[in-house]
Amino acid sequence: xxxxxxxxxxxxxxxxxxxxxxxxxxxxxxxxxxxxxxxxxxxxxxxxxxxxxxxxxxxxxxxxxxxxxxxxxxxxxxxxxxxxxxxxxxxxxxxxxxxxxxxxxxxxxxxxxxxxxxxxxxxxxxxxxxxxxxxxxxxxxxxxxxxxxxxxxxxxxxxxxxxxxxxxxxxxxxxxxxxxxxxxxxxxxxxxxxxxxxxxxxxxxxxxxxxxxxxxxxxxxxxxxxxxxxxxxxxxxx
Amino acid sequence: xxxxxxxxxxxxxxxxxxxxxxxxxxxxxxxxxxxxxxxxxxxxxxxxxxxxxxxxxxxxxxxxxxxxxxxxxxxxxxxxxxxxxxxxxxxxxxxxxxxxxxxxxxxxxxxxxxxxxxxxxxxxxxxxxxxxxxxxxxxxxxxxxxxxxxxxxxxxxxxxxxxxxxxxxxxxxxxxxxxxxxxxxxxxxxxxxxxxxxxxxxxxxxxxxxxxxxxxxxxxxxxxxxxxxxxxxxxxxxxxxxxxxxxxxxxxxxxxxxxxxxxxxxxxxxxxxxxxxxxxxxxxxxxxxxxxxxxxxxxxxxxxxxxxxxxxxxxxxxxxxxxxxxxxxxxxxxxxxxxxxxxxxxxxxxxxxxxxxxxxxxxxxxxxxxxxxxxxxxxxxxxxxxxxxxxxxxxxxxxxxxxxxxxxxxxxxxxxxxxxxxxxxxxxxxxxxxxxxxxxxxxxxxxxxxxxxxxxxxxxxxxxxxxxxxxxxxxxxxxxxxxxxxxxxxxxxxxxxxxxxxxxxxxxx
Numbered sequence: 001x002x003x004x005x006x007x008x009x010x011x012x013x014x015x016x017x018x019x020x021x022x023x024x025x026x027x028x029x030x031x032x033x034x035x036x037x038x039x040x041x042x043x044x045x046x047x048x049x050x051x052x053x054x055x056x057x058x059x060x061x062x063x064x065x066x067x068x069x070x071x072x073x074x075x076x077x078x079x080x081x082x083x084x085x086x087x088x089x090x091x092x093x094x095x096x097x098x099x100x101x102x103x104x105x106x107x108x109x110x111x112x113x114x115x116x117x118x119x120x121x122x123x124x125x126x127x128x129x130x131x132x133x134x135x136x137x138x139x140x141x142x143x144x145x146x147x148x149x150x151x152x153x154x155x156x157x158x159x160x161x162x163x164x165x166x167x168x169x170x171x172x173x174x175x176x177x178x179x180x181x182x183x184x185x186x187x188x189x190x191x192x193x194x195x196x197x198x199x200x201x202x203x204x205x206x207x208x209x210x211x212x213x214x215x216x217x218x219x220x221x222x223x224x225x226x227x228x229x230x231x232x233x234x235x236x237x238x
Numbered sequence: 239x240x241x242x243x244x245x246x247x248x249x250x251x252x253x254x255x256x257x258x259x260x261x262x263x264x265x266x267x268x269x270x271x272x273x274x275x276x277x278x279x280x281x282x283x284x285x286x287x288x289x290x291x292x293x294x295x296x297x298x299x300x301x302x303x304x305x306x307x308x309x310x311x312x313x314x315x316x317x318x319x320x321x322x323x324x325x326x327x328x329x330x331x332x333x334x335x336x337x338x339x340x341x342x343x344x345x346x347x348x349x350x351x352x353x354x355x356x357x358x359x360x361x362x363x364x365x366x367x368x369x370x371x372x373x374x375x376x377x378x379x380x381x382x383x384x385x386x387x388x389x390x391x392x393x394x395x396x397x398x399x400x401x402x403x404x405x406x407x408x409x410x411x412x413x414x415x416x417x418x419x420x421x422x423x424x425x426x427x428x429x430x431x432x433x434x435x436x437x438x439x440x441x442x443x444x445x446x447x448x449x450x451x452x453x454x455x456x457x458x459x460x461x462x463x464x465x466x467x468x469x470x471x472x473x474x475x476x477x478x479x480x481x482x483x484x485x486x487x488x489x490x491x492x493x494x495x496x497x498x499x500x501x502x503x504x505x506x507x508x509x510x511x512x513x514x515x516x517x518x519x520x521x522x523x524x525x526x527x528x529x530x531x532x533x534x535x536x537x538x539x540x541x542x543x544x545x546x547x548x549x550x551x552x553x554x555x556x557x558x559x560x561x562x563x564x565x566x567x568x569x570x571x572x573x574x575x576x577x578x579x580x581x582x583x584x585x586x587x588x589x590x591x592x593x594x595x596x597x598x599x600x601x602x603x604x605x606x607x608x609x610x611x612x613x614x615x616x617x618x619x620x621x622x623x624x625x626x627x628x629x630x631x632x633x634x635x636x637x638x639x640x641x642x643x644x645x646x647x648x649x650x651x652x653x654x655x656x657x658x659x660x661x662x663x664x665x666x667x668x669x670x671x672x673x674x675x676x677x678x679x680x681x682x683x684x685x686x687x688x689x690x691x692x693x694x695x696x697x698x699x700x701x702x703x704x705x706x707x708x709x710x711x712x713x714x715x716x717x718x719x720x721x722x723x724x725x726x727x728x729x730x731x732x733x734x735x736x737x738x739x740x741x742x743x744x745x746x747x
Binding site (some may be wrong): 117 | 354355373
């Protein structure tokens with residue numbers, strides 16, 4: 001039987017993200033109820049559950065797109081109510097199923113957007129964008145100047161991942177990142193993701209409805225049901 | 239190819255009209271964009287504010303353009319004849335397409351893109367400038383394009399209130415029933431619209447890389463068809479420009495009578511005449527004579543100075559005439575000697591009263607101001623150069639407050655003894671018909687409105703007999719004569735030509 005509580009044994013470091021007794025409702029519907037979760041630095045947590053179970057809501061609580069009704073969400077030691085939401089989001093990479101690339105910007109400009117918001121010089125932005133495109137397997141010489149609509153779904157999601165990693169955020173949130181892709185591309189991107197993770201060691205929280213994917217990519221797999229979170233066993237393979 | 243030769247002979251005027259037309263449209267579109275863009279953003283972001291905003295813009299759009307100009311005319315600051323009010327009206331028309339397309343452009347952005355932007359830590363302002371506006375830009379530009387095209391069309395109406403532009407040719411052509419002149423304005427306006435459409439569509443497409451659109455065919459087809467019809471109409475319609483002397487007139491009875499009078503006077507001397515009577519307001523007549531579409535018409539000194547030449551009011555008739563001769567002379571127009579009568583404001587009493595009480599001048603009225611009740615039209619009652627000025631100029635103190643009513647009613651109110659003294663129109667036919675008498679403005683309070691024939695100097699040079707004939711009318715038409723002719727046409731419904739013929743016969747020229 002899975003461990004009901006989300007404490008990692010033998011770790012003394014303070015968690016990067018911790019949710020305590022979080023409750024969240026949409027009108028009469030209770031989405032999250034008395035939810036507690038803590039995630040350590042460098043950990044990869046996969047959240048599964050049927051649609052409407054509150055997976056995306058949980059992600060949005062972490063980057064302050066939503067605030068809990070009761071309970072606390074603490075990111076890097078500070079309550080999200082006290083964070084400047086803009087500053088918090090800049091430290092949080094976000095990858096979503098619909099990808100949401102900016103159609104009026106080139107691939108390079110898409111990847112370099114958060115650095116641009118952060119006021120990096122153009123040379124530094126370009127260098128970083130090229131580095132990341134290389135990392136996600138899109139040679140910049142070929143892809144940097146192209147437009148999002150010219151790319152396949154899988155290529156676009158690689159750009160989405162690169163964009164989320166642009167300022168090397170300590171936390172990356174992924175909302176069904178591979179959900180809209182075909183099976184082969186998914187396999188490919190999963191492998192790619194594991195490679196990148198091993199390289200960068202960011203804290204990752206990702207949401208999926210695919211159990212295999214959850215166990216393949218998560219150090220821990222949490223199941224959201226009826227507003228509560230229960231943890232399955234740690235992933236067998238890494 | 240009468241049209242081409244018309245354009246050739248009017249090319250500097252045409253250039254000025256195109257320039258004025260563009261001035262009206264560019265300014266109004268610019269201001270409408272400055273207002274409509276933020277309004278569209280608000281409409282998209284806050285539907286609760288946005289919906290009434292859009293509704294208001296839609297309502298403005300549905301008001302017929304002439305009616306809208308009419309509504310705006312009396313407003314303070316923006317009202318009054320001229321380009322300002324036209325620009326305001328054009329702004330109102332341009333708002334709806336701009337607000338609507340801005341809101342639609344913003345609302346049609348993929349929500350995932352917005353979500354990504356927010357999650358990346360964009361401030362609302364960054365989101366607007368870096369994501370929303372660039373993505374909505376093609377839609378916004380298409381709104382501006384539509385506003386511009388509508389503006390170019392609507393601006394032709396603005397000529398009706400003296401704002402100028404290509405509509406002047408259209409209105410002039412309509413009132414002269416000359417399709418060449420209509421087309422001279424309509425075709426450049428259509429071409430401008432096509433040009434604006436082309437340029438802005440190009441801009442629109444440049445702003446949406448790769449998103450190809452096919453909406454191009456429709457406007458081009460419509461415009462081409464319109465041009466074709468117009469050109470065919472030009473070929474079919476319209477008599478050739480006459481080589482005779484063209485007499486014009488404004489669009490009220492006295493003017494038509496005077497136009498006919500000039501025409502018959504010339505015809506009696508064997509000069510061939512074409513009548514373009516009932517043209518429109520002073521402005522239209524002025525433009526028509528300056529561009530050579532008419533050769534002569536009768537103007538009033540006060541009107542010419544104030545309304546056409548925009549000069550200060552001159553109270554001395556001789557000085558007014560001199561100022562007029564000077565200003566017109568520089569425009570290649572000659573002012574012939576006054577016809578005699580002065581169509582000014584008139585202080586009018588019942589003839590019976592004037593005779594029994596011995597009233598001849600407005601000064602004499604002071605004897606009666608304790609007992610008499612005055613009646614005025616709205617304008618005379620309100621204007622400082624109306625009743626208030628008159629009272630202080632003559633030291634009149636009416637104990638009874640003036641009754642204010644519609645100008646058409648004051649004559650009858652006087653005749654039926656509801657009031658005892660009125661301010662009217664010096665040459666109104668009703669003065670004679672209702673047996674009223676006009677008191678002399680012995681202190682020269684009212685500016686002079688002497689009727690003078692205005693003739694193109696070139697015509698006078700080429701046809702000396704025109705000057706000879708028209709000079710014979712100098713000083714021959716008294717206020718009484720004019721009143722009698724106005725009354726014959728307006729009160730007795732007599733034929734204008736017959737009335738004038740009878741008058742000239744009596745004059746014996």
